[in-house]
Amino acid sequence: MITRFAAVAALLLATAAPATPPPGNSLPQPVLPTDTIPAPKDVPYPGGTMRLDVDATDTARGIFRVKQSIPVAADAGHMVLLYPEWLQGNHAPRGAISQLAGVKFSAGGRPLTWSRDPVDVYAFHLDVPAGAKAIEAEFQFLSPTRSDQGRVVMTPAMLNLQWNAVALYPAGWFTRRIDVQADVTYPKGWVAATALKGSKSGDTVRYETVDFDTLLDSPVFAGRNYRGEQLAPGVRLNIFADRPGQLAATQPQIDKHKALVTQAVKLFGAQHYDRYEFLFALSDMQSGIGLEHHRSSENGVGPDYFTDWDGAAGDRDLLPHEYTHSWNGKFRRGADLWTPDYRTPMRNSLLWVYEGQTQFWGTILAARSGLLSRDEALGSLAYDAAVYDTRAGRTWRPVVDTTNDPIMSARRPKGWTSWQRSEDYYVEGMLVWIEADSIIRQRSGGRRSLDDFARAFFGLRDRDWGEVTYTVEDVAAELNKVQPYDWGTFLKTRIYDVRPTGVLQGFTNGGYKLVYTDTPTGYLKAIEKASKGTNLSFSGGLTLNGEGTITGVMWDSPAFAAGLSVGQKIVGIDGMTWSAETLKDAIRAAATSKAPIPLTVQSGDRLRTVQLNYTGGLRYPRLERSTSGASTLDALLTPLK
The missing domain is CATH 2.60.40.3650 (Immunoglobulin-like)
Structure with missing residues (x-):
């Protein structure tokens, strides 16, 4: 008896194209480079x-x-x-x-x-x-x-x-x-700052002879509006601005930047530079940047970093992040990332350490130095935790695969980031390191923490600003020296395996839980103000700019089910013209009425009406204490003495 499958297979074989083209067709051969x-x-x-x-x-x-x-x-x-x-x-x-x-x-x-x-x-x-x-x-x-x-x-x-x-x-x-x-x-009259030593003659600076790697690792910021602040011996904050008034940093603000250096050196126990120059641009004309170097960092934010301090909360972990890279990324570097020149391809498989742990220390050092208040740090962590707790792409793509994203997508915008994933090794990597810290603190009775790993792994060879490479086995072995545990399995399941759930474990271990309220945290308010946008990621599943154009839709969210996508514009809300407050009011009302929200949506020159079937009200993430005892997360955020 012939089965249905066998019959179908036989039919396919009978109708398949011949293995070679018909006689007479041209058949080129490749010219191999x-x-x-x-x-x-x-x-x-x-x-x-x-x-x-x-x-x-x-x-x-x-x-x-x-x-x-x-x-x-x-x-x-x-x-x-x-x-x-x-x-x-x-x-x-x-x-x-x-x-x-x-x-x-x-x-x-x-x-x-x-x-x-x-x-x-x-x-x-x-x-x-x-x-x-x-x-x-x-x-x-x-x-x-x-x-x-x-x-x-x-x-x-x-x-x-x-x-x-x-x-x-x-x-x-x-x-x-x-x-x-x-x-x-x-x-003429401009000031230039770089980690290179130089001598000036007129408007020309002659820089010292260095090797090509050191040259490329020592960029320059220069400008007509400049302010320099000595943060510590050998460490300087070089501030450039579009206009002189934007340089008006207060002494308490400068003191927080000084505390950043103090806390970082206490953490790592060594310095991998002979001098360090923060290159810091406050501008809406020159493009922003955050780029690490051994003895300096390139940092660019909006012009109101100092003059609108509360509104710049989203920028205040940038300098801690790039400064951490002097230890993590420049001095210690994944073995497959180090190359002998700038032609040899770099491999990114360990960016969850290079960037993920730097993202972790950037946030922690911002909190320990006071650049972020405790509430701002918790607000930042709450938002990150909520994003990755609901990231649909975690059901199919592991963190390690996102280390390929800079090469694959070249940091271009994506239509469905929550499903496609992006460079998630940054923030999800950070959440993994929060969990690792909680495990070390709990198992050691509070005697050890990830601080000890940082000191041992990144703090060796004081004043050495060469490079020391490592493998994933080296990371697990150093963690095991700090606190015996099955770190190999820990890293495999969280980084190399698909892991749809469990991203909140570090907070749960740390005595906190993720909750949602109808009021955004101060940190999220600052982010919305700076972006001039509306974040309804957890209130229907979309984000919008100030004009109502959709900038993000969460996969499988109510907004997704309504057929919304990036680039469409909401021009009407239940018979009213667009405004962020009108949309928020409609979401509040739907929580009581349980009725879908009619939206008029523009795509190009076409209008259509869709129904946003969401009745959960406004929801904004925050972290709340879940226990009354000692908290590993509180201990992590506490400045070192």
Whole structure:
């Protein structure tokens, strides 16, 4: 007897396309690429020191003009110059090659013909004439002039010079073995700050000779409106603003930044820099940033960080986060992330330590230093906990797979973030480390905590600002030294396995529970004010900007069921025109009436009416104490003495 399955299979086989195309069709074969770019060697570059000259005075048009002299290695012949592609803090190949223009090469005053590598577009091939001592390069780096072109890095008031944007390097050597000396000419009267030492002559600063890695790890902020504050010996806060009045930090605000340094050094027990420069831009013209370096960090927020302190609560964990990276990410680094140059692909599998634990310490240090009040810190944690407790994508995608997201999506916006997931290794990673801290504190009777792990893992080799790599086995082994436990299984189930539930365990262990009330926390109010938006993530499942355009819809939420999606605009609410308060009033009323909320939605030039079937009222997350005894979370937030 033939089964139904067998019959269907036989039919499919009988009707399948032939294994080869019909006779007479053309059948090309691939032309396999040949890599003609030399692999890096860990030996000194034999050509000598590169020279770099950057003219950064064209702030009206956002143009950096560059001249670079690259000594030729003996008998170089064919030479390949590379533009940095894989940039560590970006976790992806995002060197801004498209903004490089006007490229010309010469040797001994004679122009040279160049060709771009047909596979690696960051590589330039040159034939070096006999007797040439150096290649002279000229080009421009063109700052985007609007945010839809990319990150704006030069304005009439300030600039952010990232050396990877304005420098080439010879292929074939570890970049730490290539020396470079840079000069930069700034607009008249501007102040420049960087971790590099330099001497000024007129408007030009000549910086010390360093290896190429150190150069790229030492960016510059410069501007006409500047304020500097010494936070500790060797640690300086360099503040740049669009307008002078935005520099008006109060002494209590500065003292909180000083406390950040004090608390971080107490935590880690060592410093991995000879000096540290916070580069801090307050601007709505230059694009924001948060990027780590060994001896500095690039930080950019809105212009009212100091002058609207309460409203800037969402920005006040940025400096603690980037400062933590000096220890976690720059000094200790996942073994598969470290590379010998900026062409070799980086692998992100340990970003749940690199970024996840940095997100953890960024929040904790913000609380311990007073940059976030205790209530603001709890409000921040409550919101993060609620987001990940309800994140539908946790049912199919593990945290470790999100470490691929910077490469896969290049940080572009997504339509269904709650389902697709994004770079969740940051915040969900942080929640895992909160649970780990609670376990250590409980099992040790409060004698040990994740502070002990931080000191042992990140605090070794005081003043060493090289790199020490690690594996996941190293992380588990160090945790086990702090507190014996099955840390290998702990990390596997929370990071490497699909885990739809359990994200709140660290708070439960810590004596808190996640609850929802009809009033947002002060922290969430500040976030809404800063974004000029409306957050109804837990009150129907959507977020909107100030004009009513939907910026987020939670997967499988009532908003999802109503057919709403990102980019649509709510123009009417039960016969009334759009306003955030009208929508909130309708949600309140539906909690009593139990009736769906009619919404008029615009998509392009079309209008339609949908029914938002949500009757749960306004719901905002907060953390409440669930026990009257000792709390591991309270202990975690307490400043070190």
